[in-house]
Amino acid sequence: MFTRPGRVPGDLALVLGPVAGLWAGVGRASTCRWLAAAVRTELARVRGLVGGEVAERVLAERLERRLLLERGRPVVGLQGWLMSRGLPQRPGCWSHVCDDGVRMDTGGGCASCDSLVGDRRAVRRAVAVEVAQEMPGVSAEVRRGEAERRLHHQVQVRAAADAVRHKRAAAERAVREEAVERRRRERAVAERERVSAPCEECGVAEAAGLCLVCSARRRTGELLREAVDVTVALRADLGDRAAVGELTERVAADTRLLLDGVCGRSAGVPEAAVLAFDQSTVAGRILAGRRAAALKRLAGGEEAEAEAERAFEAAMRRQHRYPTRGMALSAAQKAADAAREAAAGALLRERLGDLARLRGRPVAERAGWRVRCGERAGRPPAGDAAAGAGGLVGMGRVGAA
Ligand SMILES: [Zn+2]
Ligand SMILES: [Zn+2]
Numbered sequence: 001m002f003t004r005p006g007r008v009p010g011d012l013a014l015v016l017g018p019v020a021g022l023w024a025g026v027g028r029a030s031t032c033r034w035l036a037a038a039v040r041t042e043l044a045r046v047r048g049l050v051g052g053e054v055a056e057r058v059l060a061e062r063l064e065r066r067l068l069l070e071r072g073r074p075v076v077g078l079q080g081w082l083m084s085r086g087l088p089q090r091p092g093c094w095s096h097v098c099d100d101g102v103r104m105d106t107g108g109g110c111a112s113c114d115s116l117v118g119d120r121r122a123v124r125r126a127v128a129v130e131v132a133q134e135m136p137g138v139s140a141e142v143r144r145g146e147a148e149r150r151l152h153h154q155v156q157v158r159a160a161a162d163a164v165r166h167k168r169a170a171a172e173r174a175v176r177e178e179a180v181e182r183r184r185r186e187r188a189v190a191e192r193e194r195v196s197a198p199c200e201e202c203g204v205a206e207a208a209g210l211c212l213v214c215s216a217r218r219r220t221g222e223l224l225r226e227a228v229d230v231t232v233a234l235r236a237d238l239g240d241r242a243a244v245g246e247l248t249e250r251v252a253a254d255t256r257l258l259l260d261g262v263c264g265r266s267a268g269v270p271e272a273a274v275l276a277f278d279q280s281t282v283a284g285r286i287l288a289g290r291r292a293a294a295l296k297r298l299a300g301g302e303e304a305e306a307e308a309e310r311a312f313e314a315a316m317r318r319q320h321r322y323p324t325r326g327m328a329l330s331a332a333q334k335a336a337d338a339a340r341e342a343a344a345g346a347l348l349r350e351r352l353g354d355l356a357r358l359r360g361r362p363v364a365e366r367a368g369w370r371v372r373c374g375e376r377a378g379r380p381p382a383g384d385a386a387a388g389a390g391g392l393v394g395m396g397r398v399g400a401a
Contacts, residue, residue, distance in 0.1 A: 007024075008023045012036060015056050015063070016039065016060075018063040019067070019075070019078060019086070022075055022078040025078055042059065042089075046089075046104065049105070051105075054104075054105070061164050062089070063087075065157075065160045065163075065164045069160045094112065095113075101157065101161050102165060109165070124151065213272060216280045217276050224252070224255055224256065224287075227287040227290045228252045229356075231255075231290055231294075232247050232251055233351040233352050234298075235247060238354045241358060258286060259282055263279050295345065298347045299340050299341060299343070303343060307342075307343040308337070308339050310339070311336045312332045312335065312339075315331055315336070
């Protein structure tokens with residue numbers, strides 16, 4: 001691989017990061033190539049142990065730890081230092097992923113090292129035995145000195161490992177915190193932009209897109225349109241587009257007059273905001289009144305009446321489930337009322353749907369009234385008549401064991 005003299009090879013930039021400043025001292029190009037090959041060999045071995053994604057970092061951290069162990073002594077001759085001290089794995093225990101008491105795969109402390117080491121006294125004993133075996137025939141004083149030196153070295157190794165581990169944990173935490181803070185700032189900016197958007201109707205500033213007054217006016221407009229629709233749906237021949245248009249205009253004008261009349265009765269000239277809120281409240285009342293009147297009228301009609309009768313009869317066929325005939329009658333009456341009410345609601349929804357289609361507005365599709373009646377006509381008469389008209393299955397079963 002071609003590399004500018006003095007520069008760490010590109011593919012080893014991360015691994016050799018801790019010693020990058022020393023690379024120029026290696027000297028001859030052939031030595032650099034040879035040394036880089038040795039590092040790549042170790043990297044490949046570490047990859048086999050911990051996987052490709054983390055191997056480079058693991059090796060870089062190893063070099064960093066070993067540099068810390070020099071305690072500020074300058075590294076003279078990177079080549080020799082790397083081969084003897086920097087590069088080789090030094091497991092503290094039997095584990096093949098252990099290096100200086102750090103687990104290479106997780107980056108955490110090595111548990112088997114910890115259990116091996118046990119407490120400080122056990123280490124002391126282990127080192128003393130080791131020294132006694134390796135240095136037979138020397139004085140106790142010399143052995144003690146050597147044991148102390150080795151213990152001291154072990155402490156340093158663990159301390160260096162801890163330092164690197166903490167540094168990495170702190171860096172990872174900083175990255176996480178930075179990401180959290182960045183998201184918080186982005187949300188704050190978005191929220192400021194949302195709130196500061198002017199009203200799209202009247203242009204007043206800082207209105208989050210629509211000011212309260214214009215929002216009340218819009219709501220009034222929607223409620224009035226619905227109120228007009230309820231009246232038109234009930235009174236117009238929905239097959240005659242022209243007649244529907246004409247009636248809509250008339251009803252809309254009347255409804256507006258009604259609204260202005262009710263809201264204009266208050267003393268003095270109200271502020272624009274007060275008027276807007278008043279109007280939306282009144283418009284809501286007008287719509288509720290029209291719906292109630294429409295439902296009442298539809299509930300008195302032939303179709304709802306037929307539904308109520310069917311429900312009553314179906315309930316009476318189950319009268320044997322009630323202790324007395326009086327209770328059965330009362331339950332049947334309740335079922336009939338519910339069926340009548342549900343039928344009126346379904347009829348109104350269907351007419352409003354037809355009107356919306358006529359006006360080219362989107363309609364939430366649901367099974368039409370007549371379609372459902374037709375389906376029911378095909379079912380055996382034992383069916384619960386109230387069920388189809390509003391999901392009232394179970395009504396009138398009071399007292400049934
Ligand atoms: Zn270990
Ligand atoms: Zn506005």
